[in-house]
Amino acid sequence: MFYFTLDILGTIAFAISGVLVAMEKRLDVFGVFIVAFVTAVGGGSLRDMLIGNTPVIWMQQSVYAITIIATVIFAIIFQSKLKYFRRSLFLFDTLGIGLYTMVGIEKGLSAGLTPIMCVALGTMTASFGGVIRDTLCNEIPVIFRKEIYATACILGGFSYFLLRELPIADAYAYMAGLVIVIGIRLLAVRFKIALPSIYPKN
Amino acid sequence: MFYFTLDILGTIAFAISGVLVAMEKRLDVFGVFIVAFVTAVGGGSLRDMLIGNTPVIWMQQSVYAITIIATVIFAIIFQSKLKYFRRSLFLFDTLGIGLYTMVGIEKGLSAGLTPIMCVALGTMTASFGGVIRDTLCNEIPVIFRKEIYATACILGGFSYFLLRELPIADAYAYMAGLVIVIGIRLLAVRFKIALPSIYPKN
Amino acid sequence: MFYFTLDILGTIAFAISGVLVAMEKRLDVFGVFIVAFVTAVGGGSLRDMLIGNTPVIWMQQSVYAITIIATVIFAIIFQSKLKYFRRSLFLFDTLGIGLYTMVGIEKGLSAGLTPIMCVALGTMTASFGGVIRDTLCNEIPVIFRKEIYATACILGGFSYFLLRELPIADAYAYMAGLVIVIGIRLLAVRFKIALPSIYPKN
Numbered sequence: 001m002f003y004f005t006l007d008i009l010g011t012i013a014f015a016i017s018g019v020l021v022a023m024e025k026r027l028d029v030f031g032v033f034i035v036a037f038v039t040a041v042g043g044g045s046l047r048d049m050l051i052g053n054t055p056v057i058w059m060q061q062s063v064y065a066i067t068i069i070a071t072v073i074f075a076i077i078f079q080s081k082l083k084y085f086r087r088s089l090f091l092f093d094t095l096g097i098g099l100y101t102m103v104g105i106e107k108g109l110s111a112g113l114t115p116i117m118c119v120a121l122g123t124m125t126a127s128f129g130g131v132i133r134d135t136l137c138n139e140i141p142v143i144f145r146k147e148i149y150a151t152a153c154i155l156g157g158f159s160y161f162l163l164r165e166l167p168i169a170d171a172y173a174y175m176a177g178l179v180i181v182i183g184i185r186l187l188a189v190r191f192k193i194a195l196p197s198i199y200p201k202n
Numbered sequence: 203m204f205y206f207t208l209d210i211l212g213t214i215a216f217a218i219s220g221v222l223v224a225m226e227k228r229l230d231v232f233g234v235f236i237v238a239f240v241t242a243v244g245g246g247s248l249r250d251m252l253i254g255n256t257p258v259i260w261m262q263q264s265v266y267a268i269t270i271i272a273t274v275i276f277a278i279i280f281q282s283k284l285k286y287f288r289r290s291l292f293l294f295d296t297l298g299i300g301l302y303t304m305v306g307i308e309k310g311l312s313a314g315l316t317p318i319m320c321v322a323l324g325t326m327t328a329s330f331g332g333v334i335r336d337t338l339c340n341e342i343p344v345i346f347r348k349e350i351y352a353t354a355c356i357l358g359g360f361s362y363f364l365l366r367e368l369p370i371a372d373a374y375a376y377m378a379g380l381v382i383v384i385g386i387r388l389l390a391v392r393f394k395i396a397l398p399s400i401y402p403k404n
Numbered sequence: 405m406f407y408f409t410l411d412i413l414g415t416i417a418f419a420i421s422g423v424l425v426a427m428e429k430r431l432d433v434f435g436v437f438i439v440a441f442v443t444a445v446g447g448g449s450l451r452d453m454l455i456g457n458t459p460v461i462w463m464q465q466s467v468y469a470i471t472i473i474a475t476v477i478f479a480i481i482f483q484s485k486l487k488y489f490r491r492s493l494f495l496f497d498t499l500g501i502g503l504y505t506m507v508g509i510e511k512g513l514s515a516g517l518t519p520i521m522c523v524a525l526g527t528m529t530a531s532f533g534g535v536i537r538d539t540l541c542n543e544i545p546v547i548f549r550k551e552i553y554a555t556a557c558i559l560g561g562f563s564y565f566l567l568r569e570l571p572i573a574d575a576y577a578y579m580a581g582l583v584i585v586i587g588i589r590l591l592a593v594r595f596k597i598a599l600p601s602i603y604p605k606n
Contacts, residue, residue: 022346023400023401025342025346026347026401027342027346027347028346028347028348028396028397028399028400029397029398029400030345030346030351030352030353030397031343031345031346031347032346032400034333034346034352035346045252049251049252049453049458050449050453050458050459050460050463051458051459051460051463052254052456052458052459054251054252054253054254055252055253055254055313055315056252056253059252059253059310059313059315059319059322059323060315062316062318062319065318065319065322066318076400079400079402080402108463111459111463113459113463113464114466116466116469116470117459117463117466117469120463120469121463131438131540135337135539135540135542136333136337136342136343136346137342138337138340138341138342138542139542140429140431140540140541140542141435141540143434143435144426144429144431144432144434144435144438144439144540145430145431145432145435146432149434150434150438151434194432195432195433195434196433197432198427198432198433198436198480198483199427199430200483200484224548225602225603227544227548228549228603229544229548229549230548230549230550230598230599230601230602231599231600231602232547232548232553232554232555232599233545233547233548233549234548234602236535236548236554237548247454251453251454254456256453256454256455256456257454257455257456257515257517258454258455261454261455261512261515261517261521261524261525262517264518264520264521267520267521267524268520278602281602281604282604337539338535338539338544338545338548339544340539340542340543340544
């Protein structure tokens with residue numbers, strides 16, 4: 001139930017981030033809806049297609065589609081008020097990427113993948129919805145350009161595998177992984193920490 | 203046979219729409235060919251990958267590839283004459299999206315999906331070829347910006363599920379769904395009906 | 405072993421081509437890494453998803469991920485020196501597309517596809533990593549605009565199927581297909597051969 005709530009909050013946050021990017025591009029109502037949809041389910045769909053876990057999850061459980069449809073309708077009606085929710089949305093989004101990372105890792109383990117592949121799968125689940133969103137809206141994906149985002153997923157994911165080596169229940173390691181992803185992202189945004197530049201200074 | 207003819211006409215229309223967008227971008231002959239190909243098979247491929255229906259359909263039936271290759275050659279040779287076919291192409295395209303929608307819905311039913319997922323799958327089958335075409339050509343997908351297109355698929359799809367509740371043969375409901383998709387699209391273009399704007403007036 | 409070496413050289417070349425395009429766009433280190441990754445594994449992933457060969461190959465064999473990670477770190481550290489490797493990189497890349505084409509064809513044969521579909525699959529394996537790279541970086545794919553690239557894959561692929569009809573061991577036909585892809589690409593670049601224009605002269 002706890003994880004399910006996180007999942008739905010994450011779906012809502014991802015869908016709204018899709019609505020916001022789509023509206024900035026002045027897409028029509030159908031375009032806004034599709035962009036919101038792929039933002040919310042794109043990462044998980046890619047994950048499920050890569051490991052052969054089909055039909056992909058959102059096709060098997062209507063709750064995702066219904067959540068997204070309701071979110072888009074709400075976001076369009078209250079578009080002028082969305083800015084007041086910015087802080088909540090950022091929090092939902094961060095909860096969402098934490099959970100999506102761990103869900104992706106779990107699916108990788110079920111598919112018999114090695115830890116490194118599981119972390120890759122988790123990171124993809126959390127971040128590729130946004131990559132597809134930006135690509136469809138004709139932008140270079142924002143997570144390729146700034147912010148600690150995928151880095152949080154990767155560090156949290158590897159922490160989970162390290163903690164699993166300790167004599168503690170798997171559920172605690174899972175929860176710790178989740179908290180680490182969320183914590184790194186929150187701290188990075190709060191203290192404006194960015195990845196070090198790889199380009200020589202001019 | 204009737205549906206097969208529609209399918210081939212749709213494939214031709216989708217391939218030519220790919221050729222036209224690619225030529226506007228001055229791609230080379232290979233680029234034109236690939237863009238035509240993904241426009242024609244992209245929606246169906248995504249559908250088949252999402253539900254795990256692999257190898258995807260165009261890999262199993264050579265008729266699609268052969269139709270596309272012949273269409274591209276024809277379209278390149280007669281490029282200066284394509285404008286005279288505009289009306290026929292629009293008609294083929296409209297027949298195509300009607301059929302693709304219904305085929306997608308059928309595949310969703312075979313995969314045991316709920317009606318709402320079937321309609322999503324049908325709409326995707328009909329519209330994602332064009333989305334991939336525009337994305338590859340570095341444009342925001344045209345169906346996100348104007349025209350009643352996916353809306354026709356969605357309304358036709360839900361009509362099919364409503365009609366199936368009536369005591370009529372499934373084939374009639376199928377045909378009715380097809381006619382509704384095609385009819386809405388034709389009427390919308392004929393009378394220049396667009397989706398209502400979701401943006402506040404300035 | 406021989407083919408395995410080619411495969412790794414190809415992966416390195418593809419990853420570096422991703423690094424170069426990503427750095428031109430000034431992406432951050434994570435963006436550079438992801439673009440390198442999809443360039444190297446994108447074509448093979450699409451192939452495996454289209455034929456239902458999942459989990460996709462790079463998830464099953466860690467050597468690809470490790471090679472890519474090491475390559476990206478190397479390429480970032482020695483970014484100012486990369487230009488001295490241009491000739492070697494071009495050679496690796498050409499070996500890579502030759503091998504990827506033949507691997508894609510083999511997978512198509514295992515999946516029971518017809519020769520024309522196998523060649524399509526091989527060409528996709530060799531070229532779609534670059535297509536996804538350019539799309540993510542908001543460019544029209546370079547292989548759609550210039551150079552004999554996919555054309556080499558297509559001709560080499562069909563040569564393989566023609567040679568298989570002769571009374572020679574399959575391994576020779578395979579090797580000949582590989583050499584033909586590589587040879588056409590080398591000759592085309594050496595003698596600056598481009599596809600004939602399909603556009604009327606002004």
